[in-house]
Amino acid sequence: MNEFTQKTAYSELAKKYYPEALESLVNFIKINSVNDESTVSDDKPFGQGVRDALDYVGNLAIKLGFNVDWCDHYCTEISYGEGELIDIYAHADVVPVSKDWIHEPFGAQIEGDNMYGRGTSDDKGPAIAALYALKLLKDEGKLEGFKVRMVVGGNEELGSRCLEHYFNVMHKPYPKYGFTPDGDFPLIYAEKAICTYTHTFEIPGLANPFEWGDALNIVLADASITLDDISTEKLEQARYIYLENYPQANIKIEGHTVTFKGKASHGSLPWFGSNAGLHLLNYIARLRHIPELRSLFHLYHHGDGKRFGGDYKSDNFTDSSYCIGKIKYDGEKLTFYVNMRLPETINPQDACDNVAEKMGGEVKLLSSSEALVIDPKSDMVRVLMDAYQKETHDYTSKPLAIGGGTYAKESKNTLAFGSAFPGRDNRIHDNEEYISLDDFYNSIAIYAHGIVNLAKLVKKA
Incomplete structure (x- = not known):
């Protein structure tokens, strides 16, 4: 009982x-x-x-x-x-x-x-x-x-x-x-309202093609990549520096393969999770000196939209959420698949336009359900x-x-x-x-x- x-x-x-x-x-x-x-x-x-x-x-x-x-x-x-x-x-x-x-x-x-x-x-x-x-x-x-x-x-x-x-x-x-x-x-x-959009950036030379994540409504919890063009010594050094800045990060390096373990969380509560894909991209950004990627990490990884003016509210709801459940790279273009949840007063396309305006890249609304x-x-x-x-x-x-x-x-x-x-x-x-x-x-x-x-x-x- x-x-x-x-x-x-x-x-x-x-x-x-x-x-x-x-x-x-x-x-x-x-x-x-x-x-x-x-x-x-x-x-x-x-x-x-x-x-x-x-x-x-x-x-x-x-x-x-x-x-x-x-x-x-x-x-x-x-x-x-x-x-x-x-x-x-x-x-x-x-x-x-x-x-x-x-x-x-x-x-x-x-x-x-x-x-x-x-x-x-x-x-x-x-x-x-x-x-x-x-x-x-x-x-x-x-x-x-x-x-x-x-x-x-x-x-x-x-x-x-x-x-x-x-x-x-x-x-x-x-x-x-x-x-x-x-x-x-x-x-x-x-x-x-529950919406899905893609956010795409052209970033040639980032890595070999990869695809991380299985479901859009879960914080991406596992991400792995092989970086053959970077020495293992440099990878380990970057790991050490990364852990100084993010001591809770779970990073494993085996040879030239780097793996981040995050924490899954429901798409409506991404702030309770830890996005392994975003962390791994942030790690690569530091190695390859790609400030755009570092900026995306800081804008997205809290999941509440506050850092780009997307934290909408209404009489019924006190917040909005942005969960990245899948990340795909084809050798040229990097695409985030984002599960966005909004109060009943917000138009999903307007929210997507705000993302594009504040962060750049191409934003495409794939689906939305009314609140x-x-x-x-x-x-x-x-x-x-x-x-x-x-x-x-x-x-x-x-x-x-x-x-x-x-x-x-x-x-x-x-x-x-x-x-x-x-x-x-x-x-x-x-x-x-x-x-x-x-x-x-x-x-x-x-x-x-x-x-x-x-x-x-x-x-x-």
Whole structure:
């Protein structure tokens, strides 16, 4: 038990589902469901691992007595009942893992109250908690008078093509109310606009071509390069000088190969990470005397935009963010791939124009999603807050406005409701991601209560 564990009617009902829910989560985590281009086909649009994960959760739902639509294998729709729609959106895909895990990233190892593994918190653990909340309500006869759908997607981490297919190709209807367990408790009423742009500079002779980084929404944590034209003595000397200026940097030199180890962090919070790619470019800039590169390091590496006038704010948001998740060099041009998150009042193209004006180079906006803001005084916010507060007795925590993007943006009348509890750092997108089992179990009761409260709104309308 932890500080959020309370004895309530729903928590007592949920207890009998704990062993089965835990077993289901272990099996789910053991599926490596990173999007895999090498195994993509018509019936595996996001690769074999994602297909296996979507199949697993669908077959589990059938076993639990729900209806399933496989949705062309873009997502798995789990449903029950008839009438006005209440939706839940979770995802089965996960971000890539590094070699720096202590626990097996797809091993679902349990130590004390914690289960370690990629997806335990983002988003397989919350998905299983929500599914067993539905099972509880079905068994108690509380899924009557409305239709509930739980849609488990396969591409949330790389653009949400799963829900785009669900709504725009399959033309599935939008819900009256919906939530996604892909954020924080108590709930998230506002999310920043999420944009991607490239920032390109012509820098011939920098090095041989290279490409660093796997995902745009994670701070680039590993970067390596071979500099055959520079003596090992000079490389070591430069390393010594660099560590004098940046004592926290992790630099390794083997022969002519230089490797920087940074710290991964979620794209919405780049200031909690350390960008290995930017550090390595800064190191090279000192060796090759390229002041432009040194300037880019100082402008970008904090990730908050303050050094180039990009730290926008609004009534709902106190900051903006710029995460470089990928860096590519073709022998002539150096390109940063930047995940930018902005308040609802800022036009993404204007923000890109500011970057180009202040830093030079060519800036191209690749994609953008609108910010999401739901009235914090709305009925939906009120009843979900009521469910959270009554299940946890936490009357202090307030509705949140965040930089992270959730599935809520892909639907309508939808917000993020859990599953990270206040004060928790579950290392989402980082090494050693985990979930507290007490938090996992508590979420079942909270989601059950929340669905019942939303159902009351539906029936009242």
